[in-house]
Amino acid sequence: MAQAVRHDSMRARNLALVLGEVSRNGPVTRAALAEITGLTKTTVSKLVGDLLESGMVTESPPPADADRSRGRPGVAVRLRGDRVAALGLEINVDYLSVCVMDLTRTVRLRRTQAVDNRDSSSTDVVRNLRDLALQAVDEAAAAGLSVAGAALAVPGPVDPAQGLVHSAPNLGWGDVRPADLLDLPFPVLVDNEANLAALGELWFGSGMPDFLYVSGEIGIGAGLVFGGALFRGTRGFAGELGHVVVDPGGPDCRCGGRGCLERYAGQDALLDAAPDGLLDGLIRRLTAGDTRARAACEQAGRALGTALTSAVHLLDPGTIILGGIFAPLFPWLRGPAAEALRHIRHVVPNFAVAEAGPDAAVLGGAGQVIQQVIADPAGHMPRATAGLQT
Amino acid sequence: MAQAVRHDSMRARNLALVLGEVSRNGPVTRAALAEITGLTKTTVSKLVGDLLESGMVTESPPPADADRSRGRPGVAVRLRGDRVAALGLEINVDYLSVCVMDLTRTVRLRRTQAVDNRDSSSTDVVRNLRDLALQAVDEAAAAGLSVAGAALAVPGPVDPAQGLVHSAPNLGWGDVRPADLLDLPFPVLVDNEANLAALGELWFGSGMPDFLYVSGEIGIGAGLVFGGALFRGTRGFAGELGHVVVDPGGPDCRCGGRGCLERYAGQDALLDAAPDGLLDGLIRRLTAGDTRARAACEQAGRALGTALTSAVHLLDPGTIILGGIFAPLFPWLRGPAAEALRHIRHVVPNFAVAEAGPDAAVLGGAGQVIQQVIADPAGHMPRATAGLQT
DNA sequence: AGTATTTAGTCCACAACGTAGACTAAATCA
DNA sequence: TGATTTAGTCTACGTTGTGGACTAAATACT
Incomplete structure (x- = not known):
């Protein structure tokens, strides 16, 4: 209260x-x-x-x-812009990423390191990230910037209140507390990649105040931004769009359920139709009019539309924004997805591509920290409550 | 801001x-x-x-x-409890309902009028309700209570910010502004029946702070209570559980979609297996072990479980509480529904029956008004800002 | 030019509200 | 009966915002 x-x-x-x-x-x-x-x-x-x-x-x-x-x-x-700064951090399957952002939300430093984190222990991965982060803090300090806090994006469900990563299956992580391992000299907020990417889209993308950001990575997540703030659910697990049921008689999913969206529109399902298993190859085939590739996209689009229909009825988002791998595939996904959404009785939400790009999560994380500083300047002021009292 | x-x-x-x-x-x-x-x-x-x-x-x-x-x-x-009061109002398909509640959330007056509202115009229905309401206000006044405000529950999606009922298909209503027609001498809040019933469950039921209340009436709605407050979505349409997709290849729904939950677990679908189309008959058959009735419940339970799986992934509610027609049918629904929910990777939410009973919506509405008074006593105090200034 | 007008920002006396600690009130315990 | 303990009130005071007078710096009019 x-x-x-x-x-x-x-x-x-x-x-x-x-x-x-x-x-x-x-x-x-x-x-x-x-x-x-x-x-x-x-x-x-x-x-x-x-x-x-x-x-x-x-x-x-x-x-x-x-x-x-x-x-x-x-x-x-x-x-x-030359005093207070925030750190954005991201751990993903095949890279680590850092950025330093100043109070004006200008990116002062941006660094990405390609590493396969699938085969490393969480401790090693976080140690690597720590090195990157400390280096960034040093360079920021050299420019006169003092870092007020950091936010870390992780692919998987997170309880941000406790900073606990519940399980990041694509990284092979169980319960991990990355903030403790990072041991940085300022508070570190940990959150789901899709959530922070949604915030990235809020500040560095289209700028609308209410939307559902759909993050198509290896898994499919979603961040619901509502009045400029995230909706997280009771434990912080809200927005797991990837496991919305598209067909109860569908194929088994690694989550234990059946017919989850991820099985139809996840990266694995989509890139199955690519020659080399890479996104670029898929897009080449799509533009060339390859039937199999187009069919895969159509199936994914339909499944996405079905899942989003459920999401729209439950969450009532203002707009749906497709990000991650879905952004470049938007031209081929839009049609079938929109067809499924067309049937919604009330106002059909808009449908758009993400504008923030692949950096969305790091930027959103840093932006969130800046947001916190702006929302409570007194708590971040040099000698706010300093003074010699009994 | x-x-x-x-x-x-x-x-x-x-x-x-x-x-x-x-x-x-x-x-x-x-x-x-x-x-x-x-x-x-x-x-x-x-x-x-x-x-x-x-x-x-x-x-x-x-x-x-x-x-x-x-x-x-x-x-x-x-x-x-003997000064300030709130009015709870409800319009439903086959009844109108009023209650007067005092500051201590004690019901001072409770009145229900059975009428078939399907064939009346919205103006007539609201006029009837107005009579009921004014009578309740008079009786409250006779007891020394002054009514600070009212809340009206309506079956269908409502934009509470504007007090606009977007469409109440079961009443045959289009866009209606009931508060204007009611024309009562205090503010009237209009909200969806499931939302207010959820609040009723919050104050007069189990009392947990986070849950998804599933309201099984003619349509199926849901109210998400989160930290003791409702989550409403961008336009106030969140929680339309009845139109979550259970099977994209399923039967057409009046909402324009296909395979919505309502087609499998709505009152019509369930009472189809009743001899007289009434709930009591269905329950008699179920207790008697009637195969057709049991199969209907099992199908409904499975569909409910599937829809709730999607809802849990998207909303992350603390507990799921079944209300309305689902409450008496809980013994037969629970098994198949829980079976579908069992597969969720993270913490499976609890599953419970509503305790507030069929009055949940009126009580929740009045309780919400009381809540507002308690949350802003200064705004409701006799001579708060009274005074003669320039 | 010189003066009136307009808008920005500061200064100062004051009012509203919460605070700290002394003080009074009402109970139990020895 | 008196010491102790806890509840509640009273009073002087500190912090914060207010309202209006005042100064500052520009343009508009003559």
Whole structure:
């Protein structure tokens, strides 16, 4: 339940409110902020003063735009990108990935290391990632950036509250707590790859506030973004679209069920129709009009449409966004999938390709940490509650 | 986004915090409230004073329990049930229903009128309900209760933000705004029957904070309660379990899709196996061991299990609670449904019967209004912001 | 140019609210 | 009866936001 409101939390909330508006509206004058937030000019001035001092924002001497002409021009306040940063991390089947992102959500550093993680122990994999991460932190520090936190994307169901990876079958992991193994000098949030990719799509893609992001990797996951925030379910396992039942009489799935979507539209099922088992080969065949490839896509599209029909009825997402391997295959999947979705009684949700690209998960993770900083600047300010008390 | 925090909203929040704890913990002393909320005794005293004055709480001269012996005994503060009330309303295919509930969530009045609403226009149906409602308000007023608001349950998808019933096929309704037609002197919240029944189960049933309530009526709906609140989806249409695809090659559904759960486990499908098309007859046959009846239940149970498998993967509910027609049929449905759910990889959710009974929706609706009053006492206080200002 | 007007931002006295600790009240224990 | 313990109130005070006066810096009008 909600906590008691004291004067300091009142301050913290208003600080977050102001910083949030600065983040949303780009450079804004104090006067505009007062108007938007409903606070008085005085209060906004004081709050902005604190934010300036903490290095979260700067003033832009030129007032940026000049759409109103009369009166004293205001000084614009905008996010300051050269102090606070966040780390995005990703462990996937065949690569490790890091990025450093500043407060303005600009990527400052981006590094991917191709490794086959299937045959390594979780400890080894995480150790590798740790090296990458520490190197990134050093380089960020050299640029004056201090890292406030990190987010790690993992392919498989995660309980983000406890940071527990329940099982990442494609990595051969059982219950693992990667944050403990990483042992970094700042908090590390662990979440499912599809969830963080969905957030990536939120901030670096189309930018709509409500959608279901479908992540076609080796497994099929989905992240439901709802009012700009993730819906995670009771234990954090929501969005396992890959195991929605498409046909109860269908083939067995490694999850123990039968006829799961993954068996029809997972990477393995799709790339079966590729000459070399690679995506590029499949796309070549599709463009060449290969019958078998087209049939595989049509089957996958139909299955996807069926599963999404169930998902739409249960979750009521605003839009469906296809990401991962589904993005390049969109031209061939769209038709059959849309055909199945066409029958929904109420408003049929839009259907779109992801725009954030393959980096979505790392970017989304780092973006989530930035989001947390912006949502609670008081908790991340240099000497917020510092002081010598009894 | 969050609103600015001023002194008065700080007060409002702390008032809500105190009242919420009084509601959760029953009679509590001010000292205990101070401990629970983290506010000082002084502040709690002042807040309780306001709540006393507004008629939301009373003092219980006897301190109720006596588990600690030393020291001055405190005066317990508890919700006051004889001032503020809420109205629960329901329109269903063959009845109208009203209840008056006080702040302590005690039902003060309960009235159901059997009418076949299938052949009446929405205007007529709502006019009937209005009469019932006004009568209930009068009787409540006679008992000293003033109605703070109402909630109306309707069978079909509703956009609660706009109060718009999108289509209630079983009533023959198109887009209707019942709150406008009701024209009552307090706000009326309109929501889907399954959603409000889920809330009914939350407050008058098992009392767990996270579950998926499955409402088996003519249609099959579901309400997802998550941390004590409803998940509604982008437009409020989430939880349409009845149209989750059980078999893409199955029979056509009136929703335009194929093989929806409703075709296998809806009331029509189940009561087909009853001699007179009534539930009691079906149950008699089932207890008698009738083969056809048992087969119908087994098919329905299997289909329910399949649909719930998809729902569990997408929504990750804590528990599944079967309500409506499914509650009495639970003994025969449980086996086949659980069999399908058994295969889920992660934690299999519990499976239980609803305890709130057939009144769940009206009770849940009224309870929701009470919830709103408790969550914002300042907004419902007699002369909260009254005063003569410029 | 010079003055009026407009808008931005700051200053200051004040009000609202919660806090800390002294103080009073009412019970039990010795 | 008096010490102890716990509940609740009272008072001086600190923090935070407010409202309006005031200063600053631009354009518009004459």
